[in-house]
Amino acid sequence: MASVNGTTLENGTTxxxxxxLPCDDLGMTFPDITSSAPPVVPSAxxxxxxxxxxxxxxxxxxxxxxxxETVYGLAANALHAPSVARIFSTKGRPADNPxxxxxxxxxMLRSLLPAAFxxxxxxxxxxxxxxxxxxxxxxxxxxxxxxxxxxGQPTVAVRMPSHPIARALIALxxxxxxxxxxxxxxKPSPTKAIHVxxxxxxxxxxxxxxxxxxxGVESTVVDGLSQEGVxxxxxxxxxxxxxLQRVLGEGTKVLVHKRDYEDSExxxxxxTPGMKYRHYSPTVPVVLLLTSPPPAGRKLESxxxxxxxxxxxxxxxxxxxxxxxxxxxxxxxKACIATHYEVQRFSLGKRSSPAEAxxxxxxxxxxxxxxxxxxxxVEGVEEVKEGLAVMNRVRKAxxxxxxxxx
Numbered sequence: 001m002a003s004v005n006g007t008t009l010e011n012g013t014t015x016x017x018x019x020x021l022p023c024d025d026l027g028m029t030f031p032d033i034t035s036s037a038p039p040v041v042p043s044a045x046x047x048x049x050x051x052x053x054x055x056x057x058x059x060x061x062x063x064x065x066x067x068x069e070t071v072y073g074l075a076a077n078a079l080h081a082p083s084v085a086r087i088f089s090t091k092g093r094p095a096d097n098p099x100x101x102x103x104x105x106x107x108m109l110r111s112l113l114p115a116a117f118x119x120x121x122x123x124x125x126x127x128x129x130x131x132x133x134x135x136x137x138x139x140x141x142x143x144x145x146x147x148x149x150x151x152g153q154p155t156v157a158v159r160m161p162s163h164p165i166a167r168a169l170i171a172l173x174x175x176x177x178x179x180x181x182x183x184x185x186x187k188p189s190p191t192k193a194i195h196v197x198x199x200x201x202x203x204x205x206x207x208x209x210x211x212x213x214x215x216g217v218e219s220t221v222v223d224g225l226s227q228e229g230v231x232x233x234x235x236x237x238x239x240x241x242x243x244l245q246r247v248l249g250e251g252t253k254v255l256v257h258k259r260d261y262e263d264s265e266x267x268x269x270x271x272t273p274g275m276k277y278r279h280y281s282p283t284v285p286v287v288l289l290l291t292s293p294p295p296a297g298r299k300l301e302s303x304x305x306x307x308x309x310x311x312x313x314x315x316x317x318x319x320x321x322x323x324x325x326x327x328x329x330x331x332x333x334k335a336c337i338a339t340h341y342e343v344q345r346f347s348l349g350k351r352s353s354p355a356e357a358x359x360x361x362x363x364x365x366x367x368x369x370x371x372x373x374x375x376x377x378v379e380g381v382e383e384v385k386e387g388l389a390v391m392n393r394v395r396k397a398x399x400x401x402x403x404x405x406x
Contacts, residue, residue: 067210073179134238216359323368
């Protein structure tokens with residue numbers, strides 16, 4: 001077992017100093033994804049931070065936090081079972097929730113797969129269009145990947161991140177990294193280094209600070225292995241369904257889990273993260289507000305009546321501070337502000353920009369949670385483009401859904 005400098009707590013875990021090292025990707029260059037050659041890292045301080053991260057990962061066998069274009073990841077050596085186990089123990093993650101493996105090149109990808117595997121033409125198109133980037137694909141796994149990484153499944157989820165710091169660390173360490181989001185299991189995913197520090201301080205040795213994440217929600221996960229001529233979207237994310245269909249063409253069907261088909265077997269024994277457990281929840285209740293017509297047996301309610309009810313059920317004797325995560329051009333925003341309650345607002349951006357809502361969602365949940373609100377109201381967005389991923393995350397975070405008349 002790796003030696004760790006820190007204090008052993010009563011529950012057997014080790015509390016350690018957590019460093020935050022700023023990283024600069026200015027001038028960083030990479031070879032073509034078909035090459036396993038290392039990148040050029042002009043910044044001496046960034047190169048030093050990457051080397052320290054490599055020592056933590058490989059010599060100390062400890063997970064570290066790193067930026068990706070989607071969210072910050074908690075990374076460990078994907079080929080070393082004890083290192084992967086520390087991801088689960090650090091996060092408090094259920095053992096049947098598989099991890100995504102991150103690679104820096106196609107030769108590294110090939111090293112994880114059975115020698116006889118033939119790349120499907122759909123995957124070749126997707127790699128050409130979206131790698132490196134926020135797209136994860138299911139592949140058959142070889143024995144080099146420990147079962148703990150895939151929750152015992154015969155497939156492994158793999159992606160190539162486009163964030164220069166993440167890709168450089170993978171390439172320079174010459175090690176594929178398992179990396180779920182860098183947060184305690186069930187909490188909102190971090191999109192800034194400070195989010196990771198607030199949550200995992202003392203549990204990990206190092207956070208590489210590469211700034212705010214550009215995409216803001218996790219990668220899209222697809223399965224092109226289970227049915228010929230069909231690519232299944234198991235988790236919507238940074239690559240939209242519309243973009244997938246455009247690249248794959250009319251000859252391939254793109255089907256979204258829970259929207260276009262159901263699969264109870266994969267929900268009970270998932271092949272990829274985000275399918276089985278409730279996720280993305282802050283410490284206070286989250287309520288999703290929809291303006292669409294309610295289903296049978298439900299009614300439209302005013303924002304004021306909803307807040308009165310929430311106040312009575314959550315903290316009837318106290319002042320009631322409300323967090324509001326809403327669109328900037330929204331009637332819901334106006335209705336909430338018009339009530340007598342104190343409203344702390346975080347904007348999701350304009351209705352016409354679902355990519356902005358995706359980028360701001362987790363930051364908004366974490367920011368409002370940190371400002372002492374008693375409840376967070378989240379306005380629903382249209383489920384197109386990045387809005388599909390936004391609503392996937394919000395529905396998992398929300399304890400209830402209310403239909404609003406404005």
